[in-house]
Amino acid sequence: MNYIGEDEVIVVRDRKNTINVLVNSCSHRGNTVCRAELGTTNSFLCSYHGWNFNLDGTLLAAPGEEAFYRGELNKSDWGLMRAAKVESYRGFVFATMDANAPALADYLGWVGRLGIDFIASRGEVEFLDGVHKNRIKCNWKIAVDNLYDWYHVKVSHGTAMRVGFVSEEAMAPMSQMVLLGEYGHGIGGPGISEAELAAFDARMANGGDGDAQWFDLFASRRVDPKVRAELGPVGTRSFGHPNIFPNLWVSITQQVCLRIPRGPFETELWWFNYLIKDAPESQRRQAIFAQNHVFGPAGLLEQDDGENWSHSTRGARGPIGRMRPLNLSMGRGRDQVSADPSGQSRIETVVNEHGQRWTYQSWQEWMLADSWQELIASHSQPPTGVV
Amino acid sequence: MLLTFEAQEFLLNEARLLDARKFTEWLELLTDDIHYWMPIRRTTQAKELELEFTKPGGMAFFDDSKEILTMRVQRLAVGRAWAEDPPSRMRHLITNISVEGGDANELSVHSNFHLYRTRLNSEEDSWIGSREDLLRRVDNRLMLARRHIYLEQTVILSQNMSSFF
Ligand code: FES
Ligand SMILES: [Fe+2]
Numbered sequence: 381m382n383y384i385g386e387d388e389v390i391v392v393r394d395r396k397n398t399i400n401v402l403v404n405s406c407s408h409r410g411n412t413v414c415r416a417e418l419g420t421t422n423s424f425l426c427s428y429h430g431w432n433f434n435l436d437g438t439l440l441a442a443p444g445e446e447a448f449y450r451g452e453l454n455k456s457d458w459g460l461m462r463a464a465k466v467e468s469y470r471g472f473v474f475a476t477m478d479a480n481a482p483a484l485a486d487y488l489g490w491v492g493r494l495g496i497d498f499i500a501s502r503g504e505v506e507f508l509d510g511v512h513k514n515r516i517k518c519n520w521k522i523a524v525d526n527l528y529d530w531y532h533v534k535v536s537h538g539t540a541m542r543v544g545f546v547s548e549e550a551m552a553p554m555s556q557m558v559l560l561g562e563y564g565h566g567i568g569g570p571g572i573s574e575a576e577l578a579a580f581d582a583r584m585a586n587g588g589d590g591d592a593q594w595f596d597l598f599a600s601r602r603v604d605p606k607v608r609a610e611l612g613p614v615g616t617r618s619f620g621h622p623n624i625f626p627n628l629w630v631s632i633t634q635q636v637c638l639r640i641p642r643g644p645f646e647t648e649l650w651w652f653n654y655l656i657k658d659a660p661e662s663q664r665r666q667a668i669f670a671q672n673h674v675f676g677p678a679g680l681l682e683q684d685d686g687e688n689w690s691h692s693t694r695g696a697r698g699p700i701g702r703m704r705p706l707n708l709s710m711g712r713g714r715d716q717v718s719a720d721p722s723g724q725s726r727i728e729t730v731v732n733e734h735g736q737r738w739t740y741q742s743w744q745e746w747m748l749a750d751s752w753q754e755l756i757a758s759h760s761q762p763p764t765g766v767v
Numbered sequence: 768m769l770l771t772f773e774a775q776e777f778l779l780n781e782a783r784l785l786d787a788r789k790f791t792e793w794l795e796l797l798t799d800d801i802h803y804w805m806p807i808r809r810t811t812q813a814k815e816l817e818l819e820f821t822k823p824g825g826m827a828f829f830d831d832s833k834e835i836l837t838m839r840v841q842r843l844a845v846g847r848a849w850a851e852d853p854p855s856r857m858r859h860l861i862t863n864i865s866v867e868g869g870d871a872n873e874l875s876v877h878s879n880f881h882l883y884r885t886r887l888n889s890e891e892d893s894w895i896g897s898r899e900d901l902l903r904r905v906d907n908r909l910m911l912a913r914r915h916i917y918l919e920q921t922v923i924l925s926q927n928m929s930s931f932f
Pocket of ligand 1: 409410411426427428429
């Protein structure tokens with residue numbers, strides 16, 4: 381079970397192996413027809429009056445079709461509502477309620493696709509049983525804002541560094557790369573220069589002799605020429621956090637996190653966890669360790685994030701507090717978007733707020749557009765030149 | 768009966784230390800090989816209740832060794848652990864204690880808990896659940912060698928769990 385906005389949806393694979401995305405609401409009185417978070421079923425039997433729906437949402441039977449409905453219930457009109465479009469990219473399934481939305485690959489654009497390529501290029505992955513879920517009294521956008529935020533780490537997570545849970549240099553790399561894509565997608569966070577990558581390659585060709593760098597772990601996942609071709613010359617050098625707009629964070633901890641709005645003042649966080657199928661046992665264990673200990677409500681980092689996000693929402697809620705424009709100025713007008721023959725434009729800089737500005741600007745454009753048609757016409761192209 | 772009394776004394780004393788924020792003393796009650804574990808719980812159909820909890824070794828809210836528990840405690844002590852600064856007010860109500868098995872040296876103990884937390888002016892959290900503990904006798908005193916925590920929540924309804932259960 382999942383959500384699209386405030387609508388509960390059932391995501392179910394049917395006997396033909398098709399993935400169906402169905403609105404969890406019976407066409408008779410609106411009752412939910414599925415109450416379990418996960419599991420297997422032959423059909424969805426509504427618990428109220430017994431309308432029974434197939435796994436593809438069609439209405440199979442209703443009690444009393446002859447006796448009470450006098451044979452006049454046209455079942456083909458009364459299936460569960462289906463998402464208007466369900467498409468997948470490299471195994472990640474996306475759905476939309478709007479039939480006029482662009483095709484998934486177009487919607488994702490190269491930045492959104494690259495976000496998923498970061499995962500898929502690591503080989504076949506398997507998602508683990510168990511999604512960490514919790515509720516934070518924050519607006520969902522502050523959670524999205526935070527994934528681009530390499531400024532908060534030292535202060536928010538200072539204690540996790542002090543006790544040796546995470547290392548300071550791994551957590552606050554100065555060299556940052558930001559990639560911005562149409563419709564609000566972005567990737568922001570650590571990145572290395574062409575020279576650094578070349579130096580890394582030379583060092584590896586040398587049998588690894590030389591000074592270890594903070595990015596060795598990330599770069600070592602990108603040595604295969606096939607992977608580099610997949611990610612592109614710039615993507616190969618980015619180890620940042622993708623956000624598939626609006627609310628899917630692809631984290632470097634072998635997790636993806638959905639930030640599901642529960643009204644303006646509450647957000648549900650769902651952490652999905654995966655392993656690389658052919659990774660050695662020690663790496664699998666390390667990944668599981670990080671998945672259970674970094675984020676989530678008891679995570680040694682996210683405990684403090686939850687506190688700050690809810691108080692950022694709360695602090696800016698008052699009638700006076702909410703009137704003051706907040707400061708989003710970091711790096712504005714001081715950086716340059718560099719083009720690349722591959723089409724992978726990027727900003728290479730220090731810690732900045734380009735990702736956040738792009739997110740809020742895109743959000744505003746989404747909110748001002750009345751339809752997909754209008755948004756397609758009105759949305760901004762990612763910036764070029766000085767940014 | 769004597770063992771039940773001993774187990775009860777241990778758990779009540781432990782709760783007293785936690786509520787008084789004497790976390791370093793609390794750590795001294797834990798064996799070095801402790802496993803402190805809270806699985807993820809899910810709503811399932813009655814016929815699939817075996818899916819209700821995630822399994823050991825997989826995804827969990829807590830899957831801690833002594834080393835990790837020590838880090839959690841140290842974090843609180845260095846200051847600026849924002850989830851607990853200002854510190855929460857906490858009260859553990861421990862009930863339904865029963866010795867389920869084992870011998871005088873290692874007892875399996877079941878208990879229920881209600882952990883009530885308030886923060887700042889009006890933040891309130893309430894966690895109710897059960898614990899399956901293994902208490903081991905070391906140098907003639909009981910220590911906590913294993914704790915499995917089963918919370919009565921699927922989606923954790925709190926912005927964090929910065930307390931010990
Ligand atoms: S509400 Fe579903 S059968 Fe009546
Ligand atoms: Fe954080």
